Amino acid sequence: MQKSLKIDANLCTGCLQCEMACAFEHHRTFTIARSRIKVFSFEKEGRKVPYTCTQCDEAWCLHACPVEAIVKDARTGAKKVLEEVCVGCKVCTIACPFGTVNYVAATGKVQKCDLCSGDPACARACPTGAITYVDADWTGLGKMRQWAGKTDTNPAAV
């Protein structure tokens, strides 16, 4: 079963444990500048919103790459960057409508979320459940359940 990252910004406190986990998973560092997931703070609204790649099926980045350095992982559905193939041309960073693939000057390659081969470190690290890794076909299940709970199934009893 394919899974997908599901982000519920209402639960995010802005602790950045996800960013640290991502940076450590891929670069063995706590330095969040290396994270592929970012938490944005909308100060005036008092909201924190984690954001990362949604793994488009027809991925702009994948199609834009002139050297086929971005490939689909058949098992997880993640679009992965093959570092040994990437030439750092950055065309994918221009093609991506969401800004979630970015250049890393220190390596001369681009990086993006690869779902940690099916066990995303960010979801594991999130203390509030704002980031979870769930059935890709049923990311709406929680909301459906909420609304289902409001459905009146026995009007006669009212």
Add this chain to the structure above:
Amino acid sequence: MTWTKKILRVNLETGTCTAEPLNLEWARQFLGQRGLATKYLVEETDPKVGPLEPGNKLIFATGPLTGTSASTGGRYSVITKGPLTGAIACSNSGGYFGAELKFAGWDMVIFEGRAPSPVYLHIENGEARLLDASHLWGKTCWETEETIKHHHQDPQLRVASIGRAGENLVLFAGIVNDLHRAAGRSGVGAVMGSKNLKAVAVRGTLTDAYAPAEPEAFFKAVADAKAVLAGNGVTGQGLPTYGTQVLMNIINEVGALPTRNHQDVQFEGARAISGEAMHEPRPTDGKPNLISHNACFGCTIACGRVSKMDPGHFSVKDKPLYHGASGGVEYEAAWALGAANGVSDLEALTYVNFLCNEDGFDPITLGATIGAAMELYELGVLTQEETGLELKWGSAEALVKLGEWTAQGIGFGKVIGQGSRVMCAAYGRPDLSMSVKGQEFPAYDGRGLQGMALEYATSNRGACHVRGYMVSPEVLGIPVKMDPGATEGKAPMLKAFQDLTAVVDSAGICLFTTFAWSAPDIQSMIQPALGGDWSLDSLLLLGERVWNLERRYNLAAGLTAKDDTLPPRLLTEPAKTGPQKGRVADLGKMLPEYYEVRGWSPEGVPTPDTVTRLGL
């Protein structure tokens, strides 16, 4: 190990920035942050120096757990000689700034001297430069942060700055980072202002600056410790839901909520300014004051309040700047701006709290000083002519005006900006300053909680709740329940709290973790973070060492056992209501025992044996 092993020395006089190795020998003895930076201050400065003179130094220091995935591992402290007290000042802040400093490869920044004209420090990894800040002088912390980020075209910069309060040398000015987090107490912002240093902006992208010595053991300990926080009633539920404001009704009930400059120990308006009230819809616009809660870097507790004011409230009408979300009141601020001067208008407290964040000053000392001014006014010592205001108990209008004037450094705000000790002495009533060593009490009355009375009298930075939080045993029953009215057993318990707190403040984590964590939880992370041998006993001894280091600094600065006391009101005027009705703070019973437990002479001086035992 989780040290970058580098410190940055900034000479403001000459404008030079130099890197030097961290003294690892000292780090072994004093851990980091509070302890280690105090060691640097002790070694490098004259304890008799005027706090606002160029000879004083200002140190921004992280701990070994700062910038790691340990829960709450984002703290930094500012250490200097404090202008409010003339004693050691160490003020601790969260937010994201501290971790960023580590990411940039620095454990500590030491500022020396005074810049000839306003400057700010810009750090980008190994490159540190002092830049002209004349265009920033006169700006608030919020404007400063925005302007610096815009100038460098880097929204990911983390900024710590002073507002107008720090520039104006308000004696309780703080340093604000990430808009709503502050090294708030003891006037560290005034020292920064005296140095013509407006801000520190840092961006860190290094990946190899530091790492845990034993990664596997570290991550296991961190995960276990996070589970302890999540499973604890205070850190897992109480603090995320109500923040520290969970305390307002509790402390009022136990009769330890100082009210109207400590005339009373219970406040009839407590409910209206409580954490519970922040959740409820306002009668005016049907919306609650509190809109969400947030976390500092790495924190899995998330006690931070995010509030949105009623835009129709008199204090912010036609001021859209304050209509958006911003840092809401914590318990200490709500108490100081509220109960301490009899104000029960939650919106007014929220507004003045915004001002404290915006221009960088401590809401505790502000509120307590306004409370003292109100008492002077009610007594007829202060007049409307002098203050420009009617300073009646409970006046939200007066609170708001004095908050604004203190921020702007105008009118009677200039008097308030000197704190209650200077103000009350100037008006011939030094007894009405509710302070110890010049720093005002926070939100617990020493008559209702005897252990807190002893804590206030002996705290190295003046009256303070975060140097040995006796509220834990006396009210919350952590780690054991103690009778708040009793004096027995308080001295040894306080010593244990003070020593452990010194470890926590030196480690890079938040004191609030200790509602759930005990010393072994903390030791279990420090050990694999740093490697080597960090036994539990050695850590607790380290805490005691830090406490005595600070004590000896204060003694060298000219403080004596005479300063380990409380205002006469606490010692002679009994609590009027509540469970501790009729009690005064029984300091005379506890203080000699405390000195003995500490291994100090009857004059409050660490004995040669103690000094030797602690390796000082």
